[in-house]
Amino acid sequence: MNDVIKLLKSHRSIRKFSDRAIPRELLVELIQAGQGAATSSHVQAYTVIHVKNQANREQIAELAGGQSYVATCADFLVFCADMKRPTEASEHTGANVVRGMTEQLLVATVDTALMAQNVAVAAESEGLGICYIGGIRNNPQQISELLRLPEHVYPVFGMCLGYPDHEPEVKPRLPVEAVLKEDYYTEDSEQVQAFDATMQAYYQARSSSNKDSDWSHNLKPLFDNKLRPHMRDFLIERGFEMK
Numbered sequence: 001m002n003d004v005i006k007l008l009k010s011h012r013s014i015r016k017f018s019d020r021a022i023p024r025e026l027l028v029e030l031i032q033a034g035q036g037a038a039t040s041s042h043v044q045a046y047t048v049i050h051v052k053n054q055a056n057r058e059q060i061a062e063l064a065g066g067q068s069y070v071a072t073c074a075d076f077l078v079f080c081a082d083m084k085r086p087t088e089a090s091e092h093t094g095a096n097v098v099r100g101m102t103e104q105l106l107v108a109t110v111d112t113a114l115m116a117q118n119v120a121v122a123a124e125s126e127g128l129g130i131c132y133i134g135g136i137r138n139n140p141q142q143i144s145e146l147l148r149l150p151e152h153v154y155p156v157f158g159m160c161l162g163y164p165d166h167e168p169e170v171k172p173r174l175p176v177e178a179v180l181k182e183d184y185y186t187e188d189s190e191q192v193q194a195f196d197a198t199m200q201a202y203y204q205a206r207s208s209s210n211k212d213s214d215w216s217h218n219l220k221p222l223f224d225n226k227l228r229p230h231m232r233d234f235l236i237e238r239g240f241e242m243k
């Protein structure tokens with residue numbers, strides 16, 4: 001296994017950070033590594049907000065559902081899908097821009113996620129830890145106001161960065177046979193059952209937050225509720241109309 005693959009397979013989200021600061025030059029380098037990601041039609045439909053104001057970070061921590069590490073990590077970034085810049089650039093050349101297409105929402109969201117994951121891997125290669133914060137979509141309107149996001153820009157997720165102050169175990173993933181199929185889609189209930197047993201053992205043995213659960217049971221709150229039902233109206237209001 002080469003070092004890059006080893007690094008990718010050793011990822012674990014970090015939620016406790018030391019006081020050590022991240023040098024500004026390193027942070028900029030991480031963002032540039034993010035920009036190296038492939039981007040749909042070179043559109044680069046993202047903007048990253050580095051939230052430096054501590055009061056704003058504390059507010060975001062609350063808005064994200066009381067996730068204190070948003071306020072205590074070394075640096076907190078909000079990754080925004082940004083269709084404003086590319087559509088305006090195109091408009092300046094005389095294009096008759098059509099906005100609000102569902103495809104544009106997908107393009108910008110995918111671009112943003114690919115860019116962020118490059119930042120995450122680059123950060124981990126430097127000994128930093130990261131945690132994505134989808135919790136910002138609990139209150140996307142307030143987050144957008146706080147960050148002064150214009151129309152056609154929306155906050156996809158945040159990311160905590162910093163030097164780890166704990167060493168959580170790597171969380172198991174589904175058996176590769178469930179995820180990688182040959183030629184056509186096949187059912188995989190046996191692999192899911194096997195994975196539930198793996199996760200049950202993991203949850204019981206891990207060094208913090210032990211629980212008696214498994215993968216399928218853990219998914220329950222995600223799917224037996226309408227998760228963030230405000231997102232559709234929020235996206236439409238921001239100019240991502242899903243036409």
Ligand SMILES: Cc1cc2nc3c(=O)[nH]c(=O)nc-3n(C[C@H](O)[C@H](O)[C@H](O)COP(=O)(O)O)c2cc1C
Pocket residue numbers: 011012013014015067131132133134135136157170171
């Ligand atoms: C888009 C996205 C949003 C996430 N949002 C949160 C979050 O709000 N809070 C949190 O503690 N972890 C969050 N996570 C981290 C996941 O819970 C974590 O990646 C998953 O449980 C797998 O664990 P691991 O990252 O340690 O391998 C998020 C991850 C992703 C990819």
